[in-house]
Amino acid sequence: MASNEAVVRIRNLVKRYGELVAVDHLSLDIAPGEVFGLLGPNGSGKTTTINCILQLLSYDHGEIELFGQPMRPTSYQLKRRIGVVPQEVAVFDELTVRENVDSFCALYVSDRMRRRELVDAAIDFVGLQRFESFRPKKLSGGLLRRLNIACGVAHRPELIIMDEPTVAVDPQSRESILSGIERLNAEGATVIYTSHYMEEVERLCSRILIMDHGRSVASGTADELKGMIGTGEKVSVEVGEMDEATLERVRSLPHVRTAEMHAGMLRVQCASGAHNLSDVLGVLAEAGRSYGRVLSEPPTLNDVFLEITGRALRDDA
């Protein structure tokens, strides 16, 4: 495989459940060394796509290639190069931390000596040295998630697929997991990462694909995605009090979507455009209002996500 050849290449993937089209002509390429974010609301087809990549699900149409070769249920040589960290913790309740890591690593590495080194490294990597002899039921949610990751990456895979690995973990464990993923990526692993936490995706992912209703609705880097939407920065100005006439003048500015007072702060949500901050401050100066702190927050990935996928609640799984 050439170094620039896609690690994952999907063309026109279609997966139907009866009348429901779970994945609708999805195409994507993931280059070596990327951390590729797969975003979407519940039921958008992320996990189905991952299960199709892993051949856990058959699909109706399309092609999936990994490392330049077609992926089939019996592509054991390709599977050997993949690590999976599923959304649910997938470990044996009856085995200890070390036994769990060893048993899953053994599916990939038969040499016992080599495996011992890998298991040691994986346990060190997730910081579970003190819990080696613990059974999963004795571990907290964060430790369980770290064990789940250790079981998926112990064999040093080239491609790691992580499906919401930080669900329901405390901030410390989350930080540990995220920095671990950064280290894996720095060591050369390509990562497919799904999450509902936008700040995680923004921090980790070099490219992002947003899915909705089984389709790819946007893709690119975080900055590229932010550039695609109409939402601009949020401007906050500490003004103490403000009369209604001045507030109306702020609202009437071009690119201002909403403006309101809250606890002495003027909060303005702008559409994308130039000079938004200076326009707001100009109105305040003209009205003779003095102001204190001024904050200007650019649009976040969360804004992108909500604008693209909508704000309506999704009930489907």
Add this chain to the structure above:
Amino acid sequence: MTTFRTYLEIFLSHRVYIAIYLVMLSLVGVIIGLSAYSGTTGEFQVAPANVAVIDRDGSELSGALTRHVLQGNNQVEVADEKRAIQDAVARDQVSYLLVIPEGWGEGLLDAARRGTQAPNLETYVSYYSGMGRLLDIEVTGYADGLYGMAATLGGSAANVIAATDDAWEGSTQVSMVKQAAAPLPTSIAVAAEFASYPIFSSAMVCIAVLMSSVGRRPVRDRRLASPETARARNLALLGACVTIALVTWAWNFGLEVAVLGGSALAGSPVQLALVGAALLVYALVSASVGFLAGQLGVSENAANALANILGMVMSFLGGAWTGLSLLPDELLAVAHFTPAYWVTLVVEGAASMGEVSAATVLPLMGDLGVCALFGVTAVLVGLVLGRSRSRTQVA
């Protein structure tokens, strides 16, 4: 191989199930076997009864009758008072109490000469056992003998007694029949029949719980995404099921042989081997039922409930709690559809085997074959259901 090892580690981690179903229940079986222990002395012995005789007659005939009653039994002294007689019987101090009325001997000779009815004896029989009733039959028989001899031979009382004793001595002959093969101790057979319960429940629970653990969706998906081949996965599972069956069999049979079957090892090895083979086949059948339950995806709690209920029902229908001969015909008909019934046939056949030959062994092998068919059926149904369930989940 590593998957097989993982399966065994999971099996061994369920120590509570192993302790309860395998160790404790099998010990119960051995204790039941010990309670059924019956040593063989190689000679016939009559069990003695506690008897009392109150001879108010004091004649030669009453003396002969008294001697006859006391022969081979334990004499208990009871005062010739109404209250003492009642207490002795009511408190089970005697199984049989005979009161010979005054003038009985003279009356019997007189009745025999005239051909009229002999005078009655006064007898009391304990309701605690049947020994007194049996003794009463014998006493009545001896008294009838005296009457008969007096009627036919006549003469003195001494002549009548001598003739009656001669006739009586030749009436019952007991001889020991040598079997071609030494019998299997009853305790082994009893324990082996009970073993159907611990073997079934332990094998089924352990395998169903193992399969539930390795078949949990996230774990299953993670393994399916790995380079582990389906063949390796299935072989590991098959190996684990067979190993668990072998462990349950070896523990149960080994314990029975160690505690109860020392003499059978040397005396009746073929019969013992047949019992071992029957339990081995039953362990494999139990494992196959566990495999079926695992393929159905039963939970740990459901596996426990099923193992207990099915284990008890099967062992009951197999005659572990009540002998097959005591089961009503309807239940016996149903029992034919359980593997435990066929195992019991083999165990009982081996236990009562008088001669080891092809003619006696082959029918038992046939019964074992029928038992094995239950296991084959369970595995096939399990495979079909498992495949169908797997398709449903994927869809």
